[in-house]
Amino acid sequence: MLYLLPHTILNAAERSPEKVAFCCLKEARTYAEMTKQMNQLSNLLIELGVKKGDRIGIFLNRSIETAAAIYGTMNAGAAYVPIDPNLSIERVQFLIRDCGIKYLVTNQAQSRKLQKVVAAGTNLTHIIGLDKDWEIPTISWEEVSQFPSNSPKVNILADDLAYIMYTSGSTGIPKGIMHTHYSGLSYAKLSSGLYGLNSGDIFGNHAPLFFDISTFGYFSVPLKAATTIIATDAHVKMPASLSKLIEEEQISIWYSVPLALIQMLQRGVLEERNWEQLRWILYGGEPFPAKHLRALMKRLPQTRISNVYGPAEVNQCTYYHLPDLPQEEESIPLGQVWNNTEMLILDEKDRAVKQGEMGELLIRSATRMKAYWNNSTLTERSFYRRKTEQGVDDIFYRTGDLVNIDEQGRLQFFGRKDRQIKSRGYRVELDDVENALLEHQMVNEAAVFSKKDEDEVNIICAVVTLKENQDLEEKQLLDYCKNKLNWYAVPQQLSIVVDLARTPTGKIDRKQLAIEN
Amino acid sequence: MKDKIIQYIQAEILQDGDDPITSDEDLLTSGLLDSMAAMRLIGFLEETFEVKIPPEDMVIEHFMTVDAMESYLAQKQTS
Numbered sequence: 134m135l136y137l138l139p140h141t142i143l144n145a146a147e148r149s150p151e152k153v154a155f156c157c158l159k160e161a162r163t164y165a166e167m168t169k170q171m172n173q174l175s176n177l178l179i180e181l182g183v184k185k186g187d188r189i190g191i192f193l194n195r196s197i198e199t200a201a202a203i204y205g206t207m208n209a210g211a212a213y214v215p216i217d218p219n220l221s222i223e224r225v226q227f228l229i230r231d232c233g234i235k236y237l238v239t240n241q242a243q244s245r246k247l248q249k250v251v252a253a254g255t256n257l258t259h260i261i262g263l264d265k266d267w268e269i270p271t272i273s274w275e276e277v278s279q280f281p282s283n284s285p286k287v288n289i290l291a292d293d294l295a296y297i298m299y300t301s302g303s304t305g306i307p308k309g310i311m312h313t314h315y316s317g318l319s320y321a322k323l324s325s326g327l328y329g330l331n332s333g334d335i336f337g338n339h340a341p342l343f344f345d346i347s348t349f350g351y352f353s354v355p356l357k358a359a360t361t362i363i364a365t366d367a368h369v370k371m372p373a374s375l376s377k378l379i380e381e382e383q384i385s386i387w388y389s390v391p392l393a394l395i396q397m398l399q400r401g402v403l404e405e406r407n408w409e410q411l412r413w414i415l416y417g418g419e420p421f422p423a424k425h426l427r428a429l430m431k432r433l434p435q436t437r438i439s440n441v442y443g444p445a446e447v448n449q450c451t452y453y454h455l456p457d458l459p460q461e462e463e464s465i466p467l468g469q470v471w472n473n474t475e476m477l478i479l480d481e482k483d484r485a486v487k488q489g490e491m492g493e494l495l496i497r498s499a500t501r502m503k504a505y506w507n508n509s510t511l512t513e514r515s516f517y518r519r520k521t522e523q524g525v526d527d528i529f530y531r532t533g534d535l536v537n538i539d540e541q542g543r544l545q546f547f548g549r550k551d552r553q554i555k556s557r558g559y560r561v562e563l564d565d566v567e568n569a570l571l572e573h574q575m576v577n578e579a580a581v582f583s584k585k586d587e588d589e590v591n592i593i594c595a596v597v598t599l600k601e602n603q604d605l606e607e608k609q610l611l612d613y614c615k616n617k618l619n620w621y622a623v624p625q626q627l628s629i630v631v632d633l634a635r636t637p638t639g640k641i642d643r644k645q646l647a648i649e650n
Numbered sequence: 651m652k653d654k655i656i657q658y659i660q661a662e663i664l665q666d667g668d669d670p671i672t673s674d675e676d677l678l679t680s681g682l683l684d685s686m687a688a689m690r691l692i693g694f695l696e697e698t699f700e701v702k703i704p705p706e707d708m709v710i711e712h713f714m715t716v717d718a719m720e721s722y723l724a725q726k727q728t729s
Contacts, residue, residue, distance in 0.1 A: 194680060196679075365710075370688040371688075372705070373709050399705075612665070620684060
C-alpha cells in the first residue's frame with residue numbers, strides 16, 4: 134500500500150523495523166519507533182478533536198521531534214504547517230491566524246520564543262511538546278508516549294492535503310503552498326529514483342522543516358527505508374562541526390543550498406576531513422557561483438554534483454548532473470525536465486517562444502501544488518490552463534523564471550520576470566522589503582535592490598530618504614525591519630541618504646544605485 | 651568573563667533585557683542565535699579577550715553555551 138506519505142514509514146517499518154529512520158545529535162528513531170510515535174501523536178490529536186483537513190502548526194528547530202511531528206499530523210488526516218521559529222512574533226501570529234491553526238507541536242527548546250507569541254495573543258487551543266502547562270493546555274512528549282500506538286481510523290485519500298509551506302508574496306503577505314499526499318509522494322518517488330537512493334544510503338539533511346528542500350530527507354528517504362541525519366541549528370552555524378558530521382555519520386548523499394557548501398569550503402577545514410563515503414551532492418534554492426563550485430569539485434573528485442531546480446509550488450522539476458569542472462564566469466544550466474513532467478516556454482502573451490529564445494518557464498507535473506491557501510485569485514493567476522479536446526484543462530504552474538534552451542538542449546536560467554531574488558536560498562520579494570520600509574512613518578522614499586558581494590553571494594541593499602525634519606538612525610530602521618520582515622529579507626546593507634539616484638524622468642534609478650553602493 | 655559575554659548577547663544580539671539567559675543555556679541548537687549573530691559574537695570575543703579564533707576552533711563544543719565559551723577562551727589565553 135503506497136498512496137499516502139505515512140505509508141512510507143509503515144512500509145519501511147515492515148521491511149526493516151530496526152533500521153534507523155532519523156537521527157539528530159545522540160537521538161535516533163528506528164522505523165518501528167517512528168511508527169509507534171507517529172500513531173501515538175495521531176491518536177492524541179484525534180482525541181483533542183483534530184479533524185481531517187485541519188492544519189497543525191509545527192514550531193520546531195532542526196530536531197528529532199520534527200519527524201514524529203509531521204508524520205503524526207499527516208497520519209491523523211491533518212496537514213502540517215511548518216513555522217520558522219526565527220520569524221518575528223508578528224509573522225508567527227500572522228501564520229497561525231491565516232491558516233486557522235489551533236494546535237501547535239513544538240519542543241522545550243522553543244518555549245522562550247513561544248511564550249512571547251502566546252503572550253502577544255493567538256487562537257491556539259493546545260500546545261504539544263512542552264513540559265509545563267501555560268494559560269493554554271499543553272501536552273508533553275512524555276505524555277504523548279502514553280497514548281495508544283494502534284493505527285488511527287481516518288479516511289484520507291492521496292488527493293487530500295498533506296502540508297502547507299509558506300513563502301513570501303510580492304504584496305508583502307506570505308502565501309501558503311498547499312501540497313497533497315499525491316504531490317509529496319510523487320516528489321519522493323521521482324527524486325529517490327533519479328538519484329538512485331537505496332536503503333544503504335545515509336542522507337545529510339541541512340534544510341529546516343519550513344524549507345521545501347527538507348522533503349527529500351523527510352519523504353524520499355523513508356520511501357527507500359534509508360536513514361536521514363538531521364544536522365542541528367548548531368551545525369549549520371559552525372561549518373567545521375558540519376563538515377565533521379558528514380565524516381562521522383558517513384553521509385552518502387547531501388542536499389543543501391550552495392551557501393552551506395561554500396561556508397564549509399571556506400571555514401570547514403575540509404583538508405582534515407574524510408568524505409569518501411559521500412557519493413552525491415545535490416544543491417538547490419539558488420545558483421551556485423561557478424568559482425566556488427569549481428573549488429568544491431576540485432576538493433571532491435569522487436563525488437557527483439547535481440543542480441536541483443524547482444519552485445516550492447512544484448517541488449522539483451529539472452535536474453542537471455555536472456559533467457566536469459565549470460569554467461569561471463559560466464552559469465550552470467538547470468538541465469532537463471524530469472519524468473512525469475511537461476514544460477512550456479512562453480512569451481508575455483502566452484505564445485510559445487521560438488527555439489532558443491527566452492521566455493517564462495511553465496511546468497505541468499505530478500508534483501504540482503493544489504493551490505495557494507485560501508487565495509483562489511492568486512492560485513488562478515499562477516496557473517496556465519491549456520484547453521484539451523476532452524474539455525478538461527491541462528494545468529501548468531507559471532514559475533516566473535526566465536529560461537531558454539541552449540544549443541546542447543539544456544535549460545538555462547536568466548533571472549526573474551518580477552523582482553524576486555534568492556538570499557541564502559530563501560525567496561525574497563524586493564518590493565515586499567521596499568513596502569515594509571515605506572510603511573515606516575518617518576520614511577519618505579525607499580529603494581531596495583540586490584547586488585553580489587565579493588563571494589558572488591546575493592545581498593539585499595536598501596537606500597532610504599526620510600521625510601522632512603525627521604531624525605532616524607540606520608540601526609533603528611534595521612530593528613524595525615527585523616520585526617516587520619522575515620529574518621532573511623532584512624537588508625544586509627542599509628543607508629539613509631539625502632537623495633536617490635534618478636532616471637531622466639525622475640524615477641528612482643535602482644540600477645544606478647546598485648552601482649553606486 | 652561570563653558576565654561580559656552574557657551582557658553582550660543580551661544587549662547586542664537578543665536586545666532583550668527582561669528575559670535573562672543563563673550560562674549553561676544552549677544558544678546554538680535552540681536557534682536562539684542565528685548565523686549572523688554567531689559570527690558577530692565570535693568577532694566580539696576575539697576583540698574583547700584578545701584572542702584569534704581560527705576556523706578549526708569554531709565548533710559547537712566551544713560555543714554551545716556561555717560556560718563552554720569561557721573554558722575555551724581561558725584555555726586559549728593561557729596557551
